[in-house]
Amino acid sequence: MLQKKENQALKYDKGAGEFKNWLISETYFNPEALGKVEAAFSLGNGYMGLRSATEERYPNEVRGNFVAGTFNKFLGDKEVTELPNAADMTEMTFTLNGTTFQLTTGEVLYFERTLNLKNAELSRHIHWRSPYGEEYKLTFSRFVSLDNKHIIAQKVTITPLSGDLNLKLNSSINGQMTNTGTQHFKEGVMRLYNQKIMKLEARTNESNIDFTHFARHEFTLENNVFTPKNTIFMDRRKIFMTFEPETIKKNETITIEKISGVYTSRDKDWQNADTALATFSSTANYDTLFDAHRSAWKNNVWEQYPIQIEGVDFDQLAIRFAVYHLTCMTPAHDNRMNIGAKGLSGEGYKGHAFWDTEIFVLPFFTTSNPKVARQLLEYRSLSIPGAVRKAKENNYQGAMFPWESAWLEDGEVTPIWGAADIITGEPTKIWSGFIEQHITADIAFAVWQYYQFTDDQDFMEKHGYELIFATAVFWQSRLEEKDNRYEITGVVGPDEYKEHVDNNAFTNYMAHWNLEKAIHYYDLLQQENPALLKALSDKWDLKTNYQKWQEKSAKLYLPQPNSELVIPQDDTYLSKKIIDLTPYKAASQVGALFLDYNLDQVNDMQITKQADVMILLYLLENEFSPEVKQANWDYYEPKTLHDSSLSRATHSILASDLGDKDLAYSMFEKASRIDLGQNMKSSDAGIHSASIGGIWQVVVNGFGGVRMLDGKLYLHPQLPEKWTGLKFPIYWKGSRLLVHITKNALEISNLSNKDALLTLHGNEITILANSTTLTTI
Structure with a gap:
């Protein structure tokens, strides 16, 4: 019994x-809910991950x-x-x-x-x-x-x-x-x-x-x-x-x-x-x-990442749970390896690496342990040959990074067939490996973000510049000329419920960003390191591509806010059918929508799987006004099912930006309970790496208000009402800062021998080396 x-x-x-x-x-x-604990309680060290099945065996276990x-x-x-x-x-x-x-x-x-x-x-x-x-x-x-x-x-x-x-x-x-x-x-x-x-x-x-x-x-x-x-x-x-x-x-x-x-x-x-x-x-x-x-x-983790939340015990536990799994899943010992979408805690996604690493997990290491962040980016550099092969197979140039990556030379490893189609009874084709291409720009973005935080010139010279140039070569070859402008057609954006769409806003903006950064660094190297530029130019024909970057970037179509300030997610999204999503948003089961519709039907509805335009507003936030952000939140959030675990973290950060503290905290709570909460089926195939990284981003970037814009560090703390304090470390251009936020004060300790310059609530301040600055807020 x-x-x-x-x-x-x-x-x-x-x-x-x-x-x-x-x-x-x-x-x-x-015995009917073994998978949850096997994954959520899994043990690991980045070299290996062990599901926590019991010593004795049971029928429903997955060892x-x-x-x-x-x-x-x-x-x-x-x-x-x-x-x-x-x-x-x-x-x-x-x-x-x-x-x-x-x-x-x-x-x-x-x-x-x-x-x-x-x-x-x-x-x-x-x-x-x-x-x-x-x-x-x-x-x-x-x-x-x-x-x-x-x-x-x-x-x-x-x-x-x-x-x-x-x-x-x-x-x-x-x-x-x-x-x-x-x-x-x-x-x-x-x-x-x-x-x-x-x-x-x-x-x-x-x-x-x-x-x-x-x-x-x-x-x-x-x-x-x-x-x-x-x-x-x-x-x-x-x-x-x-x-x-x-x-x-x-x-x-x-x-x-x-x-x-x-x-x-x-x-x-x-x-x-x-x-x-x-x-x-x-x-x-x-x-x-x-x-x-x-x-x-103690020495390598908890003293390295001393994140403290004062006010809600569960929230303190949740951020420690996130740091614990970030450590367990990350192969910090070997730059030939990356982080799987389920870490090392289960068979889900076959151990493959997605954009989850660069956009959701890497920021934790970039700002908390740059050495590990560099190794994760070196993996992308070492896997350029596979990206080049994928580009050639698709009749493009440059480095076209796989949607799913495994070993360095493997190239694209996304499965072709997925779950059953509820209408036809046939397997559903997975198009991501063919046409979800924004990952190429996402990797370039992560390279740039790392460089801005660390000033790691050695990395840029050995890996970073090449990654930005090689991805930009791909984008210029990918763009299609139409009516005196360039477009990107037939893609899947972050919203994977919309396939074969034209001019997905996130993809177009990120491709444009990638091209502009390549132009910038080409000009910079021409002045500061012509020898390196020549070596890279010989490999990637940069002289020819530089001219194409300039021409095509200037004419690349970027969907603009309409009369209601809404940015079209793609060319046809705003004209699609609208249905009541209330029962699906309330469902405890992820993907409940597909018990009633197949993907072809969902493709013709204004339904978004996860943050799409919204994550664009987060990553390139200084390109959009507060009014545009609010209008797009009001339009897209009700249509977003958050059927991807990475979605709520992004929405929580944006809710903080928009001043809705209660909603930001509610989104954070839901994100932190995906793996840690009481849903005993949520983690059977493994923990959700992107969500784990997203939890840290909500705490530090959302509630802590940490942002990097145009190479400058900004702090605009917005603590939840239930919290009385928040403390976290952050590395900024060689300085290790310990930030302690309370309801009325901000204390920043510079634990290094180098001064740190940052912007607090719009005012530039300098935190002197080996000193502490206390400011009222």
């Missing part, structure tokens, strides 16, 4: 003392361990490359006096599973009565080490409460895992070393990446280390050991540690499986590993 359910599955107030607003707890076990950058394409024409689900090293089966431990049998007298964000550790505390009336206390703890990126550590304690215990443990490295049925690995060598360390090798069947997995166990009974009777077994793609300790007396506690490691030939320091074994063999026990892991989170 399962534990009686409470009103809420997740609790946010379990933390006290040093852990106040650091803990998220699941308070009853629901997953994903190693960044290890993409593989299963042999077959209908498959695209994806992150393969590596061998599961967390599985353990416990037989207690002849009964297999399962929370779906017997009676759960107490259950609590907790993710401790501060220490990045997952724990379960259980009081279980078996079907035969025997009671046990079990605790499970695990972490994925931030100190040693290869290591997963688990600890289990079992205490028999009603009598002695005869325990049998099966513990495995299970290489039988699939990606929703697709097996990505060739079977490799299995072995047991020194009667202690299990090894399973595997190789991806197309990309030929070697994986080596190890696991070892240690046993303690009442603080005495011992080695139980054990037997090794091997099955197809699976190696496991059976342990049978001697009888454990009533109220005695047995502790089991399982330390696992994964190494791949994609690792920069990879040599072979033997060197990986030597490295793994030297790892310490759980507690020692945990101390180093906890210190790494």
